[in-house]
Amino acid sequence: MKPKLSVVKIGGNIIENESALCDFLTDFAAMEGYKILVHGGGRTATRIAEQLGVPAQMVGGRRITTRETLDVIVMVYGGLTNKNIVSLLQSLDCNAIGLSGADGNTIVSDKRPVKDIDYGYAGDIKQVNAHAVKALLESNMTPVFCAITHDKRGQLFNTNADTIASEVAIAMSEHFETSLYYCFEKKGVLRSIEDDNSVIEHINTEKYEQLLAENIIADGMLPKMHNCFNALQQHVSKVHIGLPGMIVGKERLFTTLTL
Amino acid sequence: MKPKLSVVKIGGNIIENESALCDFLTDFAAMEGYKILVHGGGRTATRIAEQLGVPAQMVGGRRITTRETLDVIVMVYGGLTNKNIVSLLQSLDCNAIGLSGADGNTIVSDKRPVKDIDYGYAGDIKQVNAHAVKALLESNMTPVFCAITHDKRGQLFNTNADTIASEVAIAMSEHFETSLYYCFEKKGVLRSIEDDNSVIEHINTEKYEQLLAENIIADGMLPKMHNCFNALQQHVSKVHIGLPGMIVGKERLFTTLTL
Numbered sequence: 001m002k003p004k005l006s007v008v009k010i011g012g013n014i015i016e017n018e019s020a021l022c023d024f025l026t027d028f029a030a031m032e033g034y035k036i037l038v039h040g041g042g043r044t045a046t047r048i049a050e051q052l053g054v055p056a057q058m059v060g061g062r063r064i065t066t067r068e069t070l071d072v073i074v075m076v077y078g079g080l081t082n083k084n085i086v087s088l089l090q091s092l093d094c095n096a097i098g099l100s101g102a103d104g105n106t107i108v109s110d111k112r113p114v115k116d117i118d119y120g121y122a123g124d125i126k127q128v129n130a131h132a133v134k135a136l137l138e139s140n141m142t143p144v145f146c147a148i149t150h151d152k153r154g155q156l157f158n159t160n161a162d163t164i165a166s167e168v169a170i171a172m173s174e175h176f177e178t179s180l181y182y183c184f185e186k187k188g189v190l191r192s193i194e195d196d197n198s199v200i201e202h203i204n205t206e207k208y209e210q211l212l213a214e215n216i217i218a219d220g221m222l223p224k225m226h227n228c229f230n231a232l233q234q235h236v237s238k239v240h241i242g243l244p245g246m247i248v249g250k251e252r253l254f255t256t257l258t259l
Numbered sequence: 260m261k262p263k264l265s266v267v268k269i270g271g272n273i274i275e276n277e278s279a280l281c282d283f284l285t286d287f288a289a290m291e292g293y294k295i296l297v298h299g300g301g302r303t304a305t306r307i308a309e310q311l312g313v314p315a316q317m318v319g320g321r322r323i324t325t326r327e328t329l330d331v332i333v334m335v336y337g338g339l340t341n342k343n344i345v346s347l348l349q350s351l352d353c354n355a356i357g358l359s360g361a362d363g364n365t366i367v368s369d370k371r372p373v374k375d376i377d378y379g380y381a382g383d384i385k386q387v388n389a390h391a392v393k394a395l396l397e398s399n400m401t402p403v404f405c406a407i408t409h410d411k412r413g414q415l416f417n418t419n420a421d422t423i424a425s426e427v428a429i430a431m432s433e434h435f436e437t438s439l440y441y442c443f444e445k446k447g448v449l450r451s452i453e454d455d456n457s458v459i460e461h462i463n464t465e466k467y468e469q470l471l472a473e474n475i476i477a478d479g480m481l482p483k484m485h486n487c488f489n490a491l492q493q494h495v496s497k498v499h500i501g502l503p504g505m506i507v508g509k510e511r512l513f514t515t516l517t518l
Binding site: 074096105132141148 | 312330333336354355363407
């Protein structure tokens with residue numbers, strides 16, 4: 001039987017709130033078994049970019065990663081946020097090791113192809129080096145990934161943290177029975193966006209298609225759900241979406257997705 | 260017989276110069292055997308601090324690491340500089356992994372004790388976790404340390420890169436036959452500061468005491484030499500001081516220190 005592994009993704013809303021972050025990290029440190037954390041960015045990068053006079057470039061509502069923006073992202077996600085999370089986890093006796101995809105060549109990307117829009121230094125994941133990540137886990141270390149990857153040719157890329165989480169979970173499924181957790185500010189996938197307690201507790205492929213047909217899944221949730229079912233189709237055992245406390249059973253209400 | 264390990268420290272002058280950095284990293288990638296890189300900071304942190312309106316606090320000519328300064332250092336050394344070096348080494352087929360002392364709990368420090376001056380968030384190294392660093396080396400990874408450590412209680416510290424290099428070399432000497440290289444902008448320890456070619460090629464303890472008595476060793480070299488002999492007294496095999504090219508034998512003139 002394969003050993004169990006939990007891949008946990010936390011978003012910017014948790015990272016930016018000091019007390020929410022401490023609560024979450026305490027729970028994460030207490031999680032049993034092998035585990036991996038993936039963290040998104042948050043508003044600090046936007047604030048630092050403004051202070052440094054780096055303009056936000058948007059095309060069609062989408063953010064473009066210019067060279068200057070990438071430098072800020074590498075500073076904030078890869079430096080400030082990642083190292084602070086690692087040092088807090090260490091204080092909680094979780095042997096964290098902070099990583100970008102360049103570190104140990106763990107995540108290789110290609111620059112997102114230019115069709116209508118050139119997204120700049122945005123990377124689409126090509127390969128996760130499961131062997132390197134497994135070596136760290138087996139050395140009793142807990143990888144903490146920021147949302148940065150590289151192309152193995154000397155270029156770093158800004159990369160979506162939700163996608164990093166699902167691609168890492170998929171790659172690790174060869175060696176581990178892997179569960180994927182998306183922690184965010186809602187209790188789960190909601191039937192009605194106005195009712196925080198309208199959590200759909202279980203979604204399988206059939207239910208997913210039904211919800212899509214009914215237009216129940218809202219805009220922001222669409223790419224997240226796509227990542228989830230992509231992971232399930234590639235041997236990730238289970239995906240959970242909900243409040244951070246779900247990772248240690250503090251929350252009874254959350255969404256579980258299976259094939 | 261113990262396997263060989265090289266610990267190489269590069270200073271800010273090399274990091275700030277794109278072409279010098281590329282030359283150095285090409286040489287470092289080509290070095291055979293186990294190796295570890297330690298990099299200092301450079302002027303980027305000062306520039307970013309100025310742009311962010313973080314004032315440089317000096318007391319008695321010494322820089323004080325305030326909370327705001329520490330954040331900039333963690334962003335620049337731990338993020339921008341470290342990840343760029345790692346991704347460049349990866350492009351040269353060196354399987355680099357970037358680390359602060361918090362990552363894998365590799366380097367634990369205490370806040371520098373307050374005597375006359377409170378240096379703020381400056382850490383004095385207490386322990387290097389040789390076991391963790393060895394695990395990375397044996398997983399075919401090349402650790403790249405920035406000049407940041409932690410106290411295992413959730414606090415990061417700014418820490419002297421020369422000292423990180425010597426303390427890492429000392430700790431690894433239990434498991435490896437360790438050589439320590441200090442790369443800087445001079446060809447070695449100079450007999451006359453005005454003559455770049457007046458390199459003293461070999462310094463042992465007796466010669467060191469003689470040079471100290473003659474006041475030949477200049478101000479900036481004093482703490483570096485102290486680190487060197489401290490390392491030699493604690494089982495580091497050899498220490499070399501000189502231009503970066505010495506690490507692959509491109510430079511024939513450099514200073515070698517032995518007990």
